[in-house]
Structures are given as structure tokens and as C-alpha cells.
Amino acid sequence: MTVKRLRERQAEATRELLVGIARERFVEQGYKATAMDDIVQRAGLAKGALYHHFSNKDALFKAVYDVVLDETADAVMAAALAEEDPWAAVRAGLSAFLDACLRPAFRRVVIIDSVTVMAARAWDSGTEGVELPMLRTVLTPLVASGALPGVALDALAHLALGGLYGSALYIARADDPQAARAEADAVLDVVLRGVRAATT
Amino acid sequence: MTVKRLRERQAEATRELLVGIARERFVEQGYKATAMDDIVQRAGLAKGALYHHFSNKDALFKAVYDVVLDETADAVMAAALAEEDPWAAVRAGLSAFLDACLRPAFRRVVIIDSVTVMAARAWDSGTEGVELPMLRTVLTPLVASGALPGVALDALAHLALGGLYGSALYIARADDPQAARAEADAVLDVVLRGVRAATT
DNA sequence: GTCGGTGACCGACCGTCGGTCGGTGAAGGA
């Protein structure tokens, strides 16, 4: 398996090249404004090559999305799992997430365009992304501990994810992302501390 | 002004017809899957007529969006302003908002597609919708009362709006919207009560 | 070595769809 045939290595390289160029374009111009022809031209390839590797534009975007998201998911999960206390874990995870929002690639691809591109699919088929399961993992100990009586895990996860995205958008749109990040942090703290105080 | 020329009335009727048809199509198929030609054909008009009234597809969607949103905004504001206590006002407003999420038109146009269509514009120019000002109005008394020290109004509004959208999405995707609505309500209650208890 | 199969890649072509533009006929003021 480590020894790959020439063809195989070449194909993989081409695929990665395509993803790299696509990522650059998607981050810079957004999904809709990026043309497949443009990507192909910059990669020095023909259209057929692109469609040989990716069934359509959405699939290409998904590949970029996965890469960008993975870069963040690891950090978030690590930050959360490093904490013993469930509340501290939630706080650490959220903090790591907000950190990620400072990166242009994450903001544009994951916060803005992913909804545009993948909402339709999620709407029709029940497919869901990676963030929701991630949040569930972090929130499960909280709900299981009985700290939040009468709260459905999924309903909470959705509200929390939405709140995070709202904060992310606030940071993304701000003239001074760093300052906005601090403000969002403060708000998060108040909400978290409030809920915690009222239920334990 | 009340007496309108024939031409004027006819034009207005045409415009409303287009918005009506467009709304029907957008709600049923979503933004991307709806073709301008289809709208025009169903309206029994020519393409030029559509583009005489709306500069492009986004503008047409915006018109539909405004109508659908207004139907809700009034209810939300009324519910919120009917309450004396700021906390009760917030709770009532949120409740009215979740009610609106049970309506297909609101779910599809405002919750799902509006992000798709209008995010790009909001990203480039700082244009913002109607929801954010609405939330600010409701939240201002809270922040002004000093109940939430160190909290920036805008940061809070963004987080709250995001949380609401998350809950809305949860309701929209659920097999049983009514039950999901109740769950979302419970979560909202816990969060609100928590924050309130911790800060007053 | 050579030969046949495989598959990565090519690039001309297509259908769709958003958007344009010169025209037309009725409304309505002078």
C-alpha cells in the first residue's frame, strides 16, 4: 500500500492540485463566483480531468470544505477533550471554534458558503455535517449529568451551533476581528455562566 | 396619490403577480431550482416584463423575502412590545419567531435560502437584513438596564439570532415540527432563565 | 518484449439559464 504505482501517485497529485487551486479560488471569490473553467485553466488541466475526479461542482467544494473543516475540528476536539469538567470542556471547545473563525478560509468556506452549497442536500436528504456530531460529543456529558433537566440534546446542539455561527458571522463581518472575537467571547461567557449557575 | 392612473395600477398588479408566482415557486423548489423563464411563463408574461420590474433574480427573491419576513416581523414585534418586563418581551418575541418557523414559506425562504442568496451581498457590502435591527430593539432594554454587564449589544444580537436560526433549522428539519418546536422552546427557556438568574 | 486492457486526461460540444436590447402599442398629457 505504501508503494504506489506511478499512475496512482500522479492521479492523487492531480486531485490534490485541483483541491488546492479550488480552495484558493473558493476562499478568494466564494462558491458562486468561481468558475470550473477558471480552476481548470489555473491548474493547467482540461475540464475532463476535473470531472474525472469530482462528479460535479458541489463535490469539489465538499472536498475543499472537508479539508478546511478538518483543520479546525481537530483543534476544537482536542481543546474540549483536554478538560475534565464538562462545562470547561464546552467553554474550551467554543473558544477554539471562535479562534478558527479568525482564519479567512474557515470563515468563507465553512461559515458562509457551506450553507449555500450544502443546505439543499441537507434539506432534501437528512445528511448532516461534521459540526453537529462534534457538538453532540461535547454536550452529551452535560445532558447526561442531569445538569439540564428536560433538555433534548439535539435541540440544544442546534441552538448552540446556531449561536456559534451567529458569533462567527459577527466576527467575520467586523472591521476589527480581534476585538469582535473578544466581545463574542464575553457574551459566550455570560450565557454559559448563566446557564450553569441556574442549573447546578 | 389614491387616484392612480390605469398604467400605474396595471404595472403594480403585474409586479404583485410576479412576486406571487415567484413566492410560490421559491417556496416549493427553492431559489436555485427556480428558473426565471418558468416564473415568466406561469405569469403569462414575457421575460422583459420581469426584468422591467426587477433588476435581477436576487432582487426578485429579495422582494419575496421582504413580504414573507414582514408577515412575521409584525407578529414578533407585537408580541415583544406587548410585554412590560424586558425578559418577558424577549421570551415572547422568541416564541413568536419559533411559531413562524412552523410555516413552510418562512422556513424555506427566510431560514434556508435567504442565507444562500443574500450572504454574498452581506459579506461584500455591510448590508444587513431586518432581523438584526429587530433583535436589537428587543435586546436594547436588557443591555441598557445593566442586567448584562460587559456585554456588547451587537455581539449578543448576533449570537441570539444565530441561536434562533439554529433552533429554526432544527424545527424545519424535524419529522414532527410541533414536537421539535416544543423541544426548542424548552431549551430556550433553560438558557433564558439561566442567564437571567445569573445576572439579576 | 509485446500486447491488450485500463484509466487518467483531453477538449470540442451541448443545454440551460440569467440577463440584454431594440422594438411596439396603448395610455395620457398638450
Added chain:
DNA sequence: TCCTTCACCGACCGACGGTCGGTCACCGAC
């Protein structure tokens, strides 16, 4: 009555996502 205005027409355009038959280097089999 004439002339301007404008809502509306519909053929046309160009961009873009996606297709498909073809090509040629690679690779395993004999």
C-alpha cells in the same frame, strides 16, 4: 391629433456547469 412615455415583448446572447468519444502512457500477463 400628435407626440411622449413606458409597461411589456421576445429573439438573442454569453457564461457556465456538465458530457462524451477519443487518445496515449502505464502496467500486468504471457
